[in-house]
Amino acid sequence: MTEQPLKHLLDLRDELDREAEPLGLYFEGFEATALDLATLEQGEHHLTPEHTYLVVCEVGQKSKLAVMYLQADGIQASHLEGGILGLRKQTEQEHRLPYSDALFKRGLLHPRVRFVARDGDTLVIRGALSQDDLRDM
Known part of the structure; x- marks a missing residue:
């Protein structure tokens, strides 16, 4: 039986938002990597296709675009619909x-x-x- 790859979190929010509301509040046991959208767009992310990534931003728009860039580079990724704001409302x-x-x-x-x-x-x-x-x- 093949193990599912662990999802890695990619946090597109700015530094102040990451410090004020760390993803650990919602995703226990996961470490998040901070990246900006421009880095993903340029393909300079150094992410590995062996992992699956969950991309998170404030409202879900940047992360949706980021997933398109990553998938174009052969990286498995999905985004958090509604972003942190939507997740906050749910939890x-x-x-x-x-x-x-x-x-x-x-x-x-x-x-x-x-x-x-x-x-x-x-x-x-x-x-x-x-x-x-x-x-x-």
Whole structure:
């Protein structure tokens, strides 16, 4: 039986967006390679055809174009329909918890939390958190 090649992530977002919202929030255990669209268009990407790539951008338009460039170079690739914005809408939830300084700090450090704020006596947390994540906080 032949193993399916692991999908590698290609992140077309700018550096600030990558730092603010790492793909690890959504794709656990995958490492992402940062590339720009011009590099892919020029074929200077040094990617290998032995791998399958998932190309990610903010809204899905750049990644769709990038897949066309990669496929023209013989590279197997697909893109994330709707980009990170679409994925965020599907996976992210808002949670409201009783505020405490300790919980606020834990929220800031949690790898799946994208947003933490205080709203009076309530802590507002947004992210791709499971019920286990919330209990552990």
